[in-house]
Amino acid sequence: MREAKAILQKQMIDTRKNRAVLIQFILFPLITIVMSNAVNIQDMPEHFYLKLFSVMYLAMAPISSMSAIISEEKEKGTLRALMMSNVSPVSYLLGVGIYDLAACMLGATLMSRICGMNGEEWRYYLALMAIGFLISIFLGAAIGVLAKNQMAATSLQVPAMCILSFLPMIGQFNDTVAKVAKYFYTEQFYQLLNNGIHGKMSTESMVILACNAIIVLGVFILAYKKRGLNRE
Amino acid sequence: MIEVTNLSKSFGTKKVLDGISMTVRDGEIFGLLGPSGAGKTTLIRVLTGQLKFESGEASVMGADVRKLSGEDKKQFGIMMDDLGLYERLTAYQNLKVFTDIYGVSVDAIGKVLAEVKLDQDAKKEVSKFSKGMKERLRLARALVTHPKVLFLDEPTSGLDPQTAKEIHEIIRNRKEAGCIIFLTTHNMTEAEKLCDHLVLLNEGKIVESGSPRELCLRYDHQKRIEITTTDGEKEQLPFAGGAVERIEQVLKEGRLLTIHSQEPNLETVFMELTGRKLEA
Structure with missing residues (x-):
């Protein structure tokens, strides 16, 4: 646990100076706050922009930040230094993962509060976001583990993020895309956010979410078994 | 250990x-x-x-x-x-x-x-x-x-x-x-x-x-001494080949500037053993 805490603290200091990662945590909360306050169309559903951008946030920020952090550490040899200092892969991933989740949750908390969400609905929103972030964090970690360097990580993370974040949005305007999009966890989270706390969660949604979580976890385990964190 | x-x-x-x-x-x-x-x-x-x-x-x-x-x-x-x-x-x-x-x-x-x-x-x-x-x-x-x-x-x-x-x-x-x-x-x-x-x-x-x-020392096959005289002349003298007499002579003439044994350095030892240079 001491090792994970040290990694977490290191990451807190490092990200403050790492604009590429920092922007991932700030960008969508900022866009959401600006759009929610600047654009107000008549009959627009409540928290429209918050829900739309939240899904993009949970698909992009954890995947890109997690994979960027791990792949950079691999490329620069700092991960090797940590492993040689007896930091276990679990401690390392725990430290970075907790940091990533905390940073994303902070962004989600800020954007939802500033957009006026509160009470039971707010807690429901945060719970959904936390689950979504966790799935994305595992996907980001899998990409980081698979990629040998930052460039390789980017080439993997960009298509994953585009599919996961844009499909729910495009699906609103195109039925064919919507039929495909529903099999991704981001679309399911979008629907759950739109239905709100009193909406009923269908069995199909539950199955799709569970399958997505299992597949992402499986990809992470396979990636880890294939590459490890610091294998020669 | x-x-x-x-x-x-x-x-x-x-x-x-x-x-x-x-x-x-x-x-x-x-x-x-x-x-x-x-x-x-x-x-x-x-x-x-x-x-x-x-x-x-x-x-x-x-x-x-x-x-x-x-x-x-x-x-x-x-x-x-x-x-x-x-x-x-x-x-x-x-x-x-x-x-x-x-x-x-x-x-x-x-x-x-x-x-x-x-x-x-x-x-x-x-x-x-x-x-x-x-x-x-x-x-x-x-x-x-x-x-x-x-x-x-x-x-x-x-x-x-x-x-x-x-x-x-x-x-x-x-x-x-x-x-x-x-x-x-x-x-x-x-x-x-x-x-x-x-x-x-x-x-x-x-x-x-x-x-x-x-x-x-182990690879000092040559076993030579190098002397430099005051007029800049360098001489390689084998241990067993009148080196003592020659050094004595140069000393008596007051012309001895430096005297060094000529054992190999590590680079030479490595070259002898492998045929390769260390810096390669």
């Missing part, structure tokens, strides 16, 4: 370490001298548990390197070029990551930064450091946890002579403090200056071992 017996390691079909056997005693500076690609770094990786090997035995401080525990690794300080630094963090923050991991007091950071003469730059971002400063910080990271065994892979490679001299001084101080120093180098001057015991490694095999002086 570090003990290695008949250790072999291959990458694919290429054997990079072939039947290595050696013993490193406590409080000794042990040097592994060889050209690039000789297997020096691989041996450090094996001894620090980073690489598995096919056959043989290796132990550090009594612990089998195949089964190093967290407590065993705590005794090691490792300085290798590919163990990176956090460039966006300061020197102090870099070391704090590792004192936090090991549970070492932060007081050690200031002391070790002073030891490597980076105390004035403790709050400076590492990205702004020169190569020499980064090497000193790597050394500081290896030292900050008070290791009993120091593994140093080419610790002064590419550094200016002043920085190299400072690093040598730190290494000697740690030896005085009872630390085992295991260093690799392809720099014969460094090996001669620093090491108590040397192993010459070529293409994964030990070709010779001993103290630097022993090695040079």
